[in-house]
Amino acid sequence: MARLFGTDGVRGLANRDLTADFVTKIAQAAAIVLGEEARSRGAKPKAVIGRDPRISGGYINAAISAGLAGSGVDVFDAGVLPTPATAFLTDDLDADFGVMISASHNPAPDNGIKFFSRGGHKLPDEVEDKIEAAMSSAALSPVGDAVGSIQRFADAEDRYIVHLLRSLPNRLDGLKVVIDCAHGAAAGVSPQVFTDAGATVIAIGAEPDGNNINLGYGSTHMSALQAAVLEHGADFGIAHDGDADRTLAVDATGAIVDGDQIMAILAIALKQRGQLARNTLVATVMSNLGLKIAMRENDIEMIETAVGDRYVLEEMRAGGYTLGGEQSGHVIFAEYATTGDGILTGLALGAEMASNKKSLAELASVMKIYPQVLINVPGVDKSRVETDSALQQVVAEAEAELAGTGRVLLRASGTEPLVRVMVEAADAGTAKSWAERIARVVEKQLKN
Numbered sequence: 020m021a022r023l024f025g026t027d028g029v030r031g032l033a034n035r036d037l038t039a040d041f042v043t044k045i046a047q048a049a050a051i052v053l054g055e056e057a058r059s060r061g062a063k064p065k066a067v068i069g070r071d072p073r074i075s076g077g078y079i080n081a082a083i084s085a086g087l088a089g090s091g092v093d094v095f096d097a098g099v100l101p102t103p104a105t106a107f108l109t110d111d112l113d114a115d116f117g118v119m120i121s122a123s124h125n126p127a128p129d130n131g132i133k134f135f136s137r138g139g140h141k142l143p144d145e146v147e148d149k150i151e152a153a154m155s156s157a158a159l160s161p162v163g164d165a166v167g168s169i170q171r172f173a174d175a176e177d178r179y180i181v182h183l184l185r186s187l188p189n190r191l192d193g194l195k196v197v198i199d200c201a202h203g204a205a206a207g208v209s210p211q212v213f214t215d216a217g218a219t220v221i222a223i224g225a226e227p228d229g230n231n232i233n234l235g236y237g238s239t240h241m242s243a244l245q246a247a248v249l250e251h252g253a254d255f256g257i258a259h260d261g262d263a264d265r266t267l268a269v270d271a272t273g274a275i276v277d278g279d280q281i282m283a284i285l286a287i288a289l290k291q292r293g294q295l296a297r298n299t300l301v302a303t304v305m306s307n308l309g310l311k312i313a314m315r316e317n318d319i320e321m322i323e324t325a326v327g328d329r330y331v332l333e334e335m336r337a338g339g340y341t342l343g344g345e346q347s348g349h350v351i352f353a354e355y356a357t358t359g360d361g362i363l364t365g366l367a368l369g370a371e372m373a374s375n376k377k378s379l380a381e382l383a384s385v386m387k388i389y390p391q392v393l394i395n396v397p398g399v400d401k402s403r404v405e406t407d408s409a410l411q412q413v414v415a416e417a418e419a420e421l422a423g424t425g426r427v428l429l430r431a432s433g434t435e436p437l438v439r440v441m442v443e444a445a446d447a448g449t450a451k452s453w454a455e456r457i458a459r460v461v462e463k464q465l466k467n
Contacts, residue, residue, distance in 0.1 A: 028133030046086025201237025
């Protein structure tokens with residue numbers, strides 16, 4: 020039986036998968052598991068709830084609030100705010116846990132629920148499994164003054180904005196930036212905080228109506244931002260996703276600056292300021308080879324993890340590292356955040372531009388992007404990726420030819436019956452040729 024929780028919480032079609040009854044039950048289960056420590060010391064648990072602006076967030080918020088309060092949890096409703104804001108506020112309020120209602124970059128009909136533990140950290144698998152198991156238990160049923168309250172977290176947005184501004188090493192005066200809010204959770208915060216930091220701001224995708232989140236705007240639809248940067252003669256642009264835990268950027272020429280390039284810029288900047296713990300960047304195996312080479316050229320170590328920001332976070336916490344992230348634009352600053360924060364990332368980029376008097380294109384030039392070809396091969400037995408001798412032989416041949424100038428990565432999908440073939444090389448033709456050849460062998464050898 021598949022786990023209820025995926026790689027980033029529980030997601031599904033709102034009012035089909037995420038019904039009010041289901042949402043109430045998962046809230047009651049979370050109250051049992053995540054409120055246990057507070058109850059053990061005779062205290063009433065506290066929880067912070069945030070959400071993105073999609074229309075289904077209203078009823079889901081109401082159902083979660085009811086499930087928690089009915090289980091004896093005091094609820095602080097932060098309203099529409101980014102995912103990293105909910106994580107920060109969970110810690111700032113010293114709450115026992117936090118709840119974020121969002122399906123991130125998914126379309127409006129979808130929604131999701133993710134939980135944060137005390138301190139604003141994502142839950143490990145074993146705690147998520149406890150919540151899933153507790154859904155079959157009887158709900159807590161306190162009475163009288165043991166019932167939880169539901170109150171508006173009135174200064175939630177202000178607290179988060181002040182926190183973001185405190186992270187800045189310098190102001191952004193003189194910079195013009197276009198901010199694409201994806202009609203999502205960033206719309207009320209990102210333009211405001213950049214303005215407070217001194218930048219001239221043009222906001223697009225900043226009119227959420229509950230149904231237009233991620234629709235033609237945001238980090239999965241970069242063309243709107245590219246056009247706006249050129250139209251307004253901006254110094255750079257940033258694009259959030261629906262819950263603003265990631266950011267991709269655009270330089271003044273309209274060229275996209277991805278998460279790997281952003282991490283390269285920020286790792287070098289932190290090293291120069293003596294703030295890159297253990298002189299190390301944490302990234303995933305899917306990061307471009309150019310990032311690893313750029314780090315080596317700047318005497319910075321790079322640790323690779325499995326794909327997923329939760330694995331980056333786990334490695335950062337285990338090793339005490341200060342910077343990590345993914346090619347998709349999830350960038351984590353351990354000093355200021357417990358999860359990816361797209362607004363924080365955009366501010367940090369602007370601060371480097373303002374401090375060094377350099378364009379984003381100049382800063383991004385520290386890293387050369389190697390051509391990368393990714394082919395998904397469906398309908399195969401992904402369990403034999405590591406053991407099939409013919410497949411391992413063709414991979415070995417590719418690695419021998421690409422030694423020092425490219426790499427091969429085979430990944431079995433965690434959610435689908437397919438294998439991902441990724442090849443990087445010094446030129447696009449070589450990458451494409453090897454990727455197609457390896458994909459053919461995967462299809463032939465691993466066919467179900």
